[in-house]
Amino acid sequence: MCPYPIILLSFSIKNVNVGDVVEIKATDPAFERDVVSWASETGHEILELNKSNEEIVALIRRVR
Amino acid sequence: MSTGGGGSLAIIVRSDNPESVYPALIIASTAATMGVKVEVFFTFWGLKVLVKGGIESVERKFREAIGGEPKGVPPLSMLIDMARKSGVEIYACSTTMQAMDLKEDALIEGCPIVGAATFVHKHVSGGSRILVF
Numbered sequence: 001m002c003p004y005p006i007i008l009l010s011f012s013i014k015n016v017n018v019g020d021v022v023e024i025k026a027t028d029p030a031f032e033r034d035v036v037s038w039a040s041e042t043g044h045e046i047l048e049l050n051k052s053n054e055e056i057v058a059l060i061r062r063v064r
Numbered sequence: 065m066s067t068g069g070g071g072s073l074a075i076i077v078r079s080d081n082p083e084s085v086y087p088a089l090i091i092a093s094t095a096a097t098m099g100v101k102v103e104v105f106f107t108f109w110g111l112k113v114l115v116k117g118g119i120e121s122v123e124r125k126f127r128e129a130i131g132g133e134p135k136g137v138p139p140l141s142m143l144i145d146m147a148r149k150s151g152v153e154i155y156a157c158s159t160t161m162q163a164m165d166l167k168e169d170a171l172i173e174g175c176p177i178v179g180a181a182t183f184v185h186k187h188v189s190g191g192s193r194i195l196v197f
Contacts (some may be wrong), residue, residue, distance in 0.1 A: 003094050007146050010097035028136070034094075041070060041098035062136065 006033045070099030072189035076196045077110035082126035084197040089143045096150035107157035
């Protein structure tokens with residue numbers, strides 16, 4: 001539910017080491033676009049972004 | 065989480081209607097996770113959100129307006145908690161406190177009471193982007 005996926009992603013990224021990868025799954029349809037905006041602002045890297053049925057899965061690498 | 069690299073955002077909430085309170089806090093939290101330094105000021109009816117019991121009131125208004133349980137929206141207390149954890153700072157308007165004859169202990173914790181001069185100094189002179197809900 002909005003804004004959970006982005007908020008959880010932000011907290012998760014802080015809890016891993018630089019270079020590590022976080023996987024986030026969300027059913028919030030906004031997440032597909034929001035994660036791109038979020039990555040653009042924060043500088044972290046989207047390795048994969050897939051949508052199947054109603055689930056969006058993103059793999060994000062912590063860059064800094 | 066908020067590095068400040070994304071600039072500064074001030075949000076004024078002057079209503080305790082759900083269409084004011086929820087977007088304000090959702091934008092606040094999200095901006096904070098994206099490097100924006102965010103402060104939210106609750107004034108006039110918005111201050112009722114910060115009064116003990118106020119959160120339940122806003123949620124009730126939301127349920128009544130929608131005619132059922134809102135889906136996909138976190139409980140307001142959780143939204144406020146996520147906002148704070150993301151680095152959002154929340155303030156209560158001193159003028160409204162006086163007008164409504166409220167003392168500090170009537171508010172939920174963690175809401176410093178400030179006046180217009182603080183707001184102007186930080187955000188108007190300070191050059192923040194300002195949103196009003």
